[in-house]
Amino acid sequence: MNRNGAFSKAFNILFCAFMLAPIVVVLGVSFTPEGFLEFPPSGISLRWYEAILDNPDFIQAAWISLQLAFAAATVATLLAIPAALAIGQSRFRGRDALQAIFLSPLMVPTVVLGIAFLRFLSLFGLNGTFAGLTACHAIIITPFILRLVLAAVTGLDMSAARAAESLGAGRWTVFRRITLPAILPGVVGGWVLAFITSFDELTVTVFIVNPSTTTLPVRMFSHITQTTDPLVASVSSVTVIFSLALMILVDRLYGLDRLLIGEGKKA
Amino acid sequence: MAFLTLDGLTKRYGEVTAVDSLSCSVEKGEFVSLLGPSGCGKTTTLQMIAGFEQPSAGHIRLGGRDLAAIPARERGLGIVFQSYALFLHMTVRENVAFGLEMRKVAKKELKARVERALELVHLGALADRYPRAMSGGQRQRVALARALVIEPELLLLDEPLSNLDAKLREEMQLELRRIQREAGVTTLMVTHDQSEALAMSDRVVVMDGGQLQQVDSPFNVYETPRCSFVSTFLGKSNNFAAMLESRDATGSVLACNGVTLRGPVAHLRPGPAEIAIRPERIRLAAPGEGLLRGTVQERVFLGAQWMLAIDTPLGGFLVARPNSGAQEVEIGAEVGLDWSPADMRILPAGEAA
Numbered sequence: 001m002n003r004n005g006a007f008s009k010a011f012n013i014l015f016c017a018f019m020l021a022p023i024v025v026v027l028g029v030s031f032t033p034e035g036f037l038e039f040p041p042s043g044i045s046l047r048w049y050e051a052i053l054d055n056p057d058f059i060q061a062a063w064i065s066l067q068l069a070f071a072a073a074t075v076a077t078l079l080a081i082p083a084a085l086a087i088g089q090s091r092f093r094g095r096d097a098l099q100a101i102f103l104s105p106l107m108v109p110t111v112v113l114g115i116a117f118l119r120f121l122s123l124f125g126l127n128g129t130f131a132g133l134t135a136c137h138a139i140i141i142t143p144f145i146l147r148l149v150l151a152a153v154t155g156l157d158m159s160a161a162r163a164a165e166s167l168g169a170g171r172w173t174v175f176r177r178i179t180l181p182a183i184l185p186g187v188v189g190g191w192v193l194a195f196i197t198s199f200d201e202l203t204v205t206v207f208i209v210n211p212s213t214t215t216l217p218v219r220m221f222s223h224i225t226q227t228t229d230p231l232v233a234s235v236s237s238v239t240v241i242f243s244l245a246l247m248i249l250v251d252r253l254y255g256l257d258r259l260l261i262g263e264g265k266k267a
Numbered sequence: 268m269a270f271l272t273l274d275g276l277t278k279r280y281g282e283v284t285a286v287d288s289l290s291c292s293v294e295k296g297e298f299v300s301l302l303g304p305s306g307c308g309k310t311t312t313l314q315m316i317a318g319f320e321q322p323s324a325g326h327i328r329l330g331g332r333d334l335a336a337i338p339a340r341e342r343g344l345g346i347v348f349q350s351y352a353l354f355l356h357m358t359v360r361e362n363v364a365f366g367l368e369m370r371k372v373a374k375k376e377l378k379a380r381v382e383r384a385l386e387l388v389h390l391g392a393l394a395d396r397y398p399r400a401m402s403g404g405q406r407q408r409v410a411l412a413r414a415l416v417i418e419p420e421l422l423l424l425d426e427p428l429s430n431l432d433a434k435l436r437e438e439m440q441l442e443l444r445r446i447q448r449e450a451g452v453t454t455l456m457v458t459h460d461q462s463e464a465l466a467m468s469d470r471v472v473v474m475d476g477g478q479l480q481q482v483d484s485p486f487n488v489y490e491t492p493r494c495s496f497v498s499t500f501l502g503k504s505n506n507f508a509a510m511l512e513s514r515d516a517t518g519s520v521l522a523c524n525g526v527t528l529r530g531p532v533a534h535l536r537p538g539p540a541e542i543a544i545r546p547e548r549i550r551l552a553a554p555g556e557g558l559l560r561g562t563v564q565e566r567v568f569l570g571a572q573w574m575l576a577i578d579t580p581l582g583g584f585l586v587a588r589p590n591s592g593a594q595e596v597e598i599g600a601e602v603g604l605d606w607s608p609a610d611m612r613i614l615p616a617g618e619a620a
């Protein structure tokens with residue numbers, strides 16, 4: 001099968017190196033015993049990992065980020081599923097417009113979105129609140145879920161739902177017992193992708209947080225604007241490992257290639 | 268009154284009339300096929316009976332009830348979709364049990380009925396498999412068991428055998444007929460395969476362009492087609508435009524491309540008509556004898572029979588001859604064609620050349 005030439009092999013290696021290099025550097029820096037950013041590290045030390053524990057504001061921010069990502073991904077999933085079913089399964093006027101609206105957060109520059117959200121939330125007095133953050137994140141990450149769920153819905157055999165209906169199932173039962181299980185890989189994949197996107201969202205978030213709802217990326221950002229110690233490297237490493245663990249878990253459960261590339265041949 | 272009645276059933280999609288005032292009926296326990304070429308409106312008809320499409324006009328009555336106001340899920344029909352539409356994330360047993368669960372059948376009875384349905388389609392041993400791990404024929408039987416287990420009043424089958432290879436299809440035809448008879452369920456099957464319709468049905472409904480062409484037993488639609496379309500769609504037929512010159516109680520006289528032919532008793536008025544003769548009703552005679560003279564153009568061996576293409580003054584004829592074990596006439600041979608007037612069918616003038 002593998003008939004790649006030397007050139008494309010070299011390209012692949014370079015590409016992977018390019019993608020992985022920053023992570024390797026960050027991991028390396030996080031183990032430095034020194035008080036400044038240094039690569040390669042002059043020794044191996046867990047000093048900056050211990051330092052995380054001495055910074056409760058980082059732990060607090062991480063906790064908020066986790067809660068926020070969980071809430072936003074869930075809200076966005078609940079929005080994306082019915083939208084994907086409507087767009088993917090029926091023909092109606094304004095269908096393309098609906099799809100464009102749902103995908104539009106991808107097209108608008110995030111800085112613009114941030115300013116818009118700031119104005120909008122102030123209007124409702126939700127600025128800096130967890131609810132406000134959740135709503136904004138949900139809007140930003142909905143396109144990611146929608147696309148994965150839409151791909152799953154489009155590949156769906158509509159006649160299975162009809163068969164269930166003819167056997168006496170109501171609409172909700174058809175959704176719960178037939179449609180949802182069939183698109184579940186897409187839904188879970190979309191949820192995870194949305195979770196990760198929300199977890200490291202910075203550009204929009206800086207506009208709308210307040211000190212009590214500071215997320216981890218915002219906390220790290222403000223940290224490096226003041227000092228450049230390797231604390232951000234160790235925090236980053238922890239989040240990278242966390243993301244990796246999440247990916248592995250999903251892969252175990254559903255098969256990652258199936259989620260990101262589409263239905264595989266697994267039975 | 269018939270069990271299932273379609274009355275002026277019509278479906279329009281904008282400009283397209285998919286089904287055009289279709290009226291026919293199915294008796295209780297009967298196996299009826301809806302036969303016609305691709306795009307003639309068979310699936311649309313079935314979907315309207317199932318309740319997934321809204322008729323533009325006309326009525327559907329089942330056991331005396333008008334179905335118009337009854338949603339699909341309350342019609343209680345068993346449906347086998349062309350793609351089978353199995354629930355891929357459920358085992359065979361769960362697939363079959365689904366309809367009974369929806370009916371809130373008690374656990375014990377449910378188990379027994381699922382078991383019985385799987386026995387009926389000979390799938391008892393595969394009950395815990397997932398559909399993906401099954402062959403086309405097995406999946407088809409799962410779909411059938413799933414539709415039958417709810418003991419529907421009416422079973423609707425949309426080209427249930429079209430995904431199978433020729434040999435399996437023949438086996439499944441017999442199997443399907445056996446299952447239908449054992450379950451005693453009234454069945455309406457859509458197919459575009461004329462031999463399937465002839466082999467399986469009590470009656471055949473022939474459709475073309477959304478319209479009903481003929482409803483009759485398989486023997487009658489084959490033997491006494493009512494129009495040119497039916498005669499050529501079911502089996503092979505030699506059709507020629509002709510002029511019906513005279514008719515009486517003993518037979519008729521036709522002129523066909525300068526040849527005068529005697530035909531059976533005609534029910535048409537003298538004037539333009541069409542004649543149809545089945546390839547297997549034509550006998551070969553010595554050149555100069557029989558009704559027509561012809562030259563063998565083509566010869567195809569089909570195992571049980573030979574198919575000859577013969578050029579005659581009327582036009583090209585197809586002639587089928589049983590394989591008797593002897594050598595068949597050679598290409599280029601001069602032959603005579605003969606048939607008895609009773610084997611000729613006189614149809615209303617159609618589009619045949």
Ligand SMILES: Nc1ncnc2c1ncn2[C@@H]1O[C@H](COP(=O)(O)OP(=O)(O)OP(=O)(O)O)[C@@H](O)[C@H]1O
Pocket residue numbers: 280283284285303304305306307308309310311312459
């Ligand atoms: N949703 C639709 N919108 C517009 N036209 C349709 C629609 N569904 C079917 N048609 C048209 O109606 C006609 C009948 O379609 P139908 O599916 O009933 O054909 P069929 O007899 O089942 O054909 P086949 O043997 O190919 O399955 C076709 O000309 C088709 O193009």
Ligand SMILES: [Mg+2]
Pocket residue numbers: 309310311
């Ligand atoms: Mg069809």
